[in-house]
Amino acid sequence: MGPRGLLVGIAGSATQPTRLPLVEIQDTFEDLPPIEEAARWRRSRRSYSIVAWQVITHPRSSPSYRKLRSPIPEHAAVGLFTHSRWTDEAREQTKAFARALGARAVLLRTPPAFRATPEHEARLENFVALASGPDMTVAWEWAPRSWAPERALGLADRLGIAAAVDPLGGPVPASDPVYVRVTDASTGGRPLDEASAKRIRGEVQGRRGWVVFATAAAEDDALRLADLL
Secondary structure (H helix, E strand, C coil), X not given: CCCCCEEXXXXXXXXXXXXXXXXXXCHHHHCCCCHHHHHHHHCCCCEEEEECCHHHHCCCCCHHHHHCXXXXXXXXXXXXXXXXXXXXXXXXXXXXXXXXXXXCXXXXXXXXXXXXXXXXXXXXXXXXXXXXXXXXXEEEECCCCCCCHHHHXXXXXXXXXXXXXCCCCCCCCCCCCEEEEXXXXXXXXXXXXXXXXXXXXXXXXXXXXXXXXXXXCHHHHHHHHHHXX
């Protein structure tokens, strides 16, 4: 399930100023904020999606673990959707934070180590079965070159989750809700030009879901698209 229409916004912090209705919160990846923060942020009346906590998706060797308020032991089985006490707790805490915030989507951003193998497919399937619900959309963004796009898109479709794709890098899946992320990898770090904005519009107009700009000029890029829709 997703929003009734199409939400356009930026990737960033819940507290940064924006004229857009949607923020994809990045803060939740490194360490989940206290749940009281979710209730405070919700008062802004924006729409939110959140990036899933790294304990779910990233292995303990990831440098970002240094920023945890409560360090996780070196021996802990975490990341890559490993089934363990730590990932189970991280899944439930992430879901609780999303509900308190009123976020309707959780983005799973997997690292290059989460490669296209039968074991990893099974792990993601098991996670989605426990994490998804009627009020929550799970979206998945895989690392470049870790999955062939056809295989990743097929897996997302089979699991009933949204494939988080860049519309300037390939077609947007036909099923709703969509989760679109425009990145500097496709814009070259330059402001969105008219041709690119119209291309994105052609992919998402009339759809239901989320369009997130994670670009150097995210605010201006998103507003440009919003003006065309």
